[in-house]
Amino acid sequence: MAYLEVSGLGRDxxxxxxxxxxxxxxxxxxxxILAGENGAGKSTLVKILTGSDRASRGSILIEGQxxxxxxxxxxKIAYVPQELSLFPDVSVAENLFMPFDRTGHGGLVSRKxxxxxxxxxxxxxxxxxxxxxxxxxxxxxxxxxLQIARASTNRDMKVLILDEPTSALTARExxxxxxVIRGFLDRDHAIVFISHKMEEVFAIGDDYTVLRNGExxxxxxxxxxxxxxxxxxxxxxxISIDDHFRPDAAVGETLxxxxxLGGSMFDDVSFALRRGEILGFAGLVGAGRSELMQTIxxxxxxxxxxxRVEGRDWRLGDTTxxxxxxxxxxxxxxxxxxxxxxxxxxxxxxxxxxxxxSGAMGIDFAKERGLVRRVIDNYSIxxxxxxxxxxxxxxxxxxxxxxxxxMATTPRILIFDEPTKGIDIRTKAEIYRIMxxxxxxxxxxxxxxxxxxxxxxxxxxIITMHGGRIxxxxxxxxxxxxxxxxxxxxxxxASDQARxxxxxxxxx
Numbered sequence: 001m002a003y004l005e006v007s008g009l010g011r012d013x014x015x016x017x018x019x020x021x022x023x024x025x026x027x028x029x030x031x032x033i034l035a036g037e038n039g040a041g042k043s044t045l046v047k048i049l050t051g052s053d054r055a056s057r058g059s060i061l062i063e064g065q066x067x068x069x070x071x072x073x074x075x076k077i078a079y080v081p082q083e084l085s086l087f088p089d090v091s092v093a094e095n096l097f098m099p100f101d102r103t104g105h106g107g108l109v110s111r112k113x114x115x116x117x118x119x120x121x122x123x124x125x126x127x128x129x130x131x132x133x134x135x136x137x138x139x140x141x142x143x144x145x146l147q148i149a150r151a152s153t154n155r156d157m158k159v160l161i162l163d164e165p166t167s168a169l170t171a172r173e174x175x176x177x178x179x180v181i182r183g184f185l186d187r188d189h190a191i192v193f194i195s196h197k198m199e200e201v202f203a204i205g206d207d208y209t210v211l212r213n214g215e216x217x218x219x220x221x222x223x224x225x226x227x228x229x230x231x232x233x234x235x236x237x238x239i240s241i242d243d244h245f246r247p248d249a250a251v252g253e254t255l256x257x258x259x260x261l262g263g264s265m266f267d268d269v270s271f272a273l274r275r276g277e278i279l280g281f282a283g284l285v286g287a288g289r290s291e292l293m294q295t296i297x298x299x300x301x302x303x304x305x306x307x308r309v310e311g312r313d314w315r316l317g318d319t320t321x322x323x324x325x326x327x328x329x330x331x332x333x334x335x336x337x338x339x340x341x342x343x344x345x346x347x348x349x350x351x352x353x354x355x356x357x358s359g360a361m362g363i364d365f366a367k368e369r370g371l372v373r374r375v376i377d378n379y380s381i382x383x384x385x386x387x388x389x390x391x392x393x394x395x396x397x398x399x400x401x402x403x404x405x406x407m408a409t410t411p412r413i414l415i416f417d418e419p420t421k422g423i424d425i426r427t428k429a430e431i432y433r434i435m436x437x438x439x440x441x442x443x444x445x446x447x448x449x450x451x452x453x454x455x456x457x458x459x460x461x462i463i464t465m466h467g468g469r470i471x472x473x474x475x476x477x478x479x480x481x482x483x484x485x486x487x488x489x490x491x492x493x494a495s496d497q498a499r500x501x502x503x504x505x506x507x508x
Contacts, residue, residue, distance in 0.1 A: 003028045003190060004049070004077070004159055009058035011044050011214075015384065018044040019214045022058070026159055031181065031191040033201050033222060034161075036211035037234055037424035038394030039382065042194055045211070046161055050079045078151035082164035082194075082422050084143050086150075088136035092129050093118035096150050125149040125180050140285045141173040145180060152184070160184065161192040164422045166200060169450060173285060178204055196424045197451075198227045210234055235426045245432035245458045246476065247439040251277040255444040256314075256413060258296065261305030265291040266468035269305070273413065278435060278445045280459030280476065282452065283488055288468035289448045290332070293415045297329040298322045309413070328411045330402055332418035332448075339398055341391035345383050346372045348390045349405040375404035380430065396427030403434055414438065415446045420454065432458050452481055466490035 004026035011019040019041045026032050036042050047053035049060065051067065051074035060067055067073035086095050093115045115131035122129060125145045129138040135146070144165055151160055162181075166174045181191055181204060195201055201208070205222035210233040218225075218233040225233075252275030261269045266288035273279050281289045294300045296307060298319035307314035315321040322329075340348055350368045358364065372386050379400040383393055390398065399419060406414065416435065420428045435458060439445050449455050455462050456476055464472040464487035472487035 002026055003063065005061040006045075006049070007059050007061075009045070009048065009060070010056050011041075011048065011053070012056045017214055019048075019055070022211065022214075022216045023219075024209055024216070026190050026192060027207070028158065028188055028190045029185055030206040031185065031193050031204050033205040033208040034192055034194045034211070035201065035208055035230060035234055038396040038427055040211040040234070041214040042211055044214075046079060046163070046194075049161070050074060050077050072156075075154060075156040076158045077161065078154055078157040078159070079161045080147045080151050080163065080165060082167055084140075084147065086135045086143055086146060089134060091131065092122070092127075092133050092135060092138065092146060093131035095135055095146060096121055096131075096153055121149045121153065124183075125152075126176055141169055141176060144169065144173075145177065148177075148180060157189070159190045159192060161194070163194045164196070165193075166195070166197070167418075167421045169285065171452075174200065196422070196428075198230065198425075201230065202227070212236060231425055234424065243429070243432075243457070245429075245436045246460055247276055247278060247436055249276055249440045251275065251460065252442065255310060257308045259306055259308075261292070261295065261307065262303045263291060263295040263300055266295075266465070267304075269468075269470055271463055271470065271473065273444045273446060275412075275444050276439050276442050277460040278439050278447055278458050280455040280462040281446065281448045281465060282455055282462055282484060283465035285450070287465040287488070289465055290417055291468075292465075293329060293417060293446065293448060296322075297327060297415060299329070323409075326410070326412035327415070328406045328409070328413070329415040330406065330417060330419060332421055339390050339402065341389075343390055344387045345376070345381070345390055345393065345401060346386035348401060349375050349408070371408060375401070375408060379404040379434065394427075395421075396423040396431070399423060399431060400427075400434070403431070407438065411443065413444045413446070415448070417448045418450065419447070420449075420451075428454075452484060455484075456481070464488050 002025035004024070006022060006024035009019055009022040010017070022041070022045060024045070034042055034045070044053065048055050051071070062073040062076050065073050087098070096118050097114060118131040122131065125148060127142045127145050127149065129142050135143060138146070148160070148162065148165065151157060166177055169177065185191060193204060202222060208220060208222050208225070208230070209216060210218040210230070212234060254272045255275040256273040258272070259270050265286070269292055283289050291300060295302050295316070298317050298321065302316045307316065309325060314325070340351065343351075346368070349372045350363070369386070375381070376383065376386065381397050381400050381404065383397060390401070393401070420431055423431070435445055435447070447455065447459055459476045462474045462476050462479070462484060463470055464474070464484060466488060467490065471490050474484060474487070
């Protein structure tokens with residue numbers, strides 16, 4: 001008998017069936033892939049498995065017992081969310097053991113003993129930090145591993161659910177997470193792994209279950225299905241995974257020129273963005289890509305350098321001026337910086353376009369309704385209606401709403417920071433097509449991505465960064481992945497190739 005057994009599980013909400021007749025079997029010592037597009041029902045299933053929501057019908061058995069009759073059984077299931085949910089201004093050790101009864105030392109907590117015990121977890125999970133370090137000062141990969149380690153401090157836990165744990169990590173950092181997962185299974189646990197990255201599914205998975213529209217549509221051994229078959233099961237139709245989305249139209253004149261810009265985590269950066277191109281930025285986490293773009297947009301202060309947009313000096317350190325000048329930055333942390341989760345889809349779109357919907361007596365609600373409806377229709381946002389709460393939309397539909405409201409203000413420069421983080425393959429393709437269309441309409445687009453495949457599929461050029469400096473500027477269509485990866489790691493051969501390519505005219 002499986003350790004965790006789900007039979008005929010259903011969950012109904014007013015007017016919506018989120019799950020219908022779902023079966024799931026989880027065995028110890030194995031990694032089980034839970035696959036499905038955004039909105040397929042994965043999150044609802046996880047909430048029920050962890051006890052934060054209740055099923056409308058069906059049953060769950062953990063070690064053969066019904067957790068509704070034995071609530072302590074829910075402690076056997078731990079969940080690590082996709083978004084970082086740590087306390088940034090608290091130490092690593094304190095984050096590990098909150099609430100402090102996890103230390104197992106009773107009501108009084110000795111910091112010395114807690115940090116000593118924390119060190120055993122840091123060693124076990126390969127976290128390159130000290131127990132006393134503040135979480136905000138450690139790397140994103142270490143924060144991701146810290147979330148996994150924190151879940152394991154629950155000594156009762158047997159099943160660990162990981163939701164997109166590598167969404168913003170590079171290949172080398174993903175390998176660190178996988179090493180931890182494999183070591184974890186040796187300790188007689190099970191992993192439920194949620195990911196939209198096909199290469200990860202096939203690298204780490206033993207078993208799989210596919211949900212679509214709230215129903216289980218496929219299940220089996222990962223070794224007995226290929227990538228095309230899994231994508232077909234998830235989407236219900238064929239989706240090409242090899243399409244390119246580079247703009248077809250010729251690029252125009254220089255739209256933005258950055259010269260000698262320096263700031264937090266980067267120095268002496270110079271590059272040009274042309275009208276109608278998608279300019280990719282590649283690099284390891286910590287290379288300075290996001291910090292550079294946040295400085296250009298005005299979130300952060302610049303120390304040196306200047307920027308010119310359409311030949312005119314750009315005002316630095318002022319986001320209001322940036323937006324007024326036609327620049328928008330779409331953060332990778334959409335739940336923290338991109339949406340108002342408790343407000344409706346209508347409010348999330350309307351609040352950013354007040355200058356377009358204002359009338360003599362305040363907001364012209366007829367204008368707002370029309371604009372919101374155009375955004376929903378033009379960007380194929382799947383929602384029950386404009387009044388649906390933003391937090392209940394899938395990640396892909398949230399991202400399309402963010403892009404749609406941004407385009408309602410007709411920007412000239414769009415900066416996308418990890419725009420498809422945690423998004424399924426079909427919705428990724430939709431967002432790629434949106435970017436391609438915008439570029440062909442004359443918008444200059446900067447794309448930051450940790451996925452080399454994404455950059456190669458979408459970008460006209462790719463700029464690589466390492467240690468806060470640019471290490472290469474490459475034509476995406478003609479440069480090998482090996483050269484790009486070498487430039488990301490700043491190897492000598494990559495630097496030679498970068499200089500060679502820099503002397504060639506770019507082909508678009």
